[in-house]
Each structure stands twice: as structure tokens, then as C-alpha cells.
Amino acid sequence: MDAPRDHEEAIPSTVHEHVGTVSEFYARHEEQTTPAQRIVEKISIFLGSPAYVAGNLVFVVLWIIWNLAAPELGFDQWDEPPFFWLQGLIALNAFIISTTVLIRQNRMSALANQHAHLDLQVNLLADEKTSKIIEMLEELRRDLPNVRDKVDHKAEELAKPTDTGAVISIIEEASEQLNCKHK
Numbered sequence: 761m762d763a764p765r766d767h768e769e770a771i772p773s774t775v776h777e778h779v780g781t782v783s784e785f786y787a788r789h790e791e792q793t794t795p796a797q798r799i800v801e802k803i804s805i806f807l808g809s810p811a812y813v814a815g816n817l818v819f820v821v822l823w824i825i826w827n828l829a830a831p832e833l834g835f836d837q838w839d840e841p842p843f844f845w846l847q848g849l850i851a852l853n854a855f856i857i858s859t860t861v862l863i864r865q866n867r868m869s870a871l872a873n874q875h876a877h878l879d880l881q882v883n884l885l886a887d888e889k890t891s892k893i894i895e896m897l898e899e900l901r902r903d904l905p906n907v908r909d910k911v912d913h914k915a916e917e918l919a920k921p922t923d924t925g926a927v928i929s930i931i932e933e934a935s936e937q938l939n940c941k942h943k
Contacts, residue, residue, distance in 0.1 A: 785878075789871060797867060804860040816853065820846065887922045895919040 793801075806812055823839070823846050830837045839845040898915050901907050 785874075789874070793867070797863070800860050800863045801867070804864040807857045807860055820850070884922065884924060891919055891921040 824843065827837050827839045827841070827843065827846075894915055898912065898919055
């Protein structure tokens with residue numbers, strides 16, 4: 761039992777805080793999920809499993825074999841070639857699969873958008889911190905008597921925090937230009 765505690769003590773408290781924050785984020789997202797959404801997602805996961813695909817293939821093969829062999833064995837044929845009922849079942853199956861997958865993808869897309877927003881926030885904060893560190897290093901370099909003072913244009917440029925509004929404007933302009941070219 762001492763090993764897990766040693767492991768936890770080796771990790772900075774900020775990491776624990778971040779892990780807790782991320783866990784809370786996912787917990788809130790799960791709380792917002794409706795019971796119907798959970799059921800659809802479980803169905804979607806099952807429908808996307810290799811076992812379901814294999815089961816479908818076995819079903820289709822057995823259906824075809826039965827309907828081709830039934831008259832010769834003296835049994836009723838459920839579905840004569842070209843297997844109208846089998847085609848209907850396959851179409852219904854495809855409809856159910858595509859609908860459940862789309863429902864699940866919509867929720868996953870919303871979660872991905874939230875992740876992207878969070879990533880942007882974290883990246884902007886990291887940019888601010890990095891700019892401040894560069895600014896402080898440049899100030900320290902200028903103030904130290906035994907370090908030659910020289911102008912570093914790149915460091916001066918990097919010390920400026922990113923203007924988020926300007927970046928967004930540039931992205932929007934580029935996106936508009938790209939959309940105009942495709943019209």
C-alpha cells in the first residue's frame with residue numbers, strides 16, 4: 761500500500777488538480793446525457809462490434825442456405841431468390857445502424873467541440889505565460905551587469921502576448937477567402 765502513496769507524492773499537486781478538473785468535466789458531460797441517449801449509445805457500441813458483424817454474416821449465410829435448400833429437403837421456403845425479405849431486413853438493419861451511429865456521433869462531436877474550446881483556452885494561457893517568461897528573461901538579461909546587452913528582435917516579438925482577436929480575424933478572413941474560391 762505504500763507504493764501508491766509514494767507514487768502520488770512523486771506527482772505535483774497541480775497534476776492532481778488538473779486530473780480532478782478533467783474528471784469533473786467528464787462527469788458533468790455524463791450527467792447531461794439523457795437515459796435515452798445512454799441506451800442509444802450502448803446499442804450503437806453493440807452494433808459496431810465485430811461480434812455483431814459476424815452474427816449478421818452468419819445470419820445472412822444461413823438465411824440464404826436455408827431458402828435454397830428448404831424445397832429440396834421438403835420444407836417451406838421463407839424467401840425465394842432474390843431474397844426480398846432478406847433485403848428488407850438488411851435495409852432495416854442499415855437504417856438502425858446508421859441512425860444510432862449518427863446520434864452517437866452528434867454527442868461525440870459536441871464533446872470534441874468542448875475539448876477544442878478547452879484546448880484553445882489552455883493554449884492561450886500557455887502563450888501568455890511563455891510571453892511573460894520571455895519578457896522577464898529579457899529584462900533580466902538587460903539588468904545583469906556581466907551580460908552583454910544586445911537587441912534581440914525575435915525575443916521582443918515573442919515577449920508580446922498573442923492578440924487573440926487579431927488571430928481570430930485572420931482565421932475568419934482566410935476562411936472567407938477559401939469559401940469564395942470554392943463557390
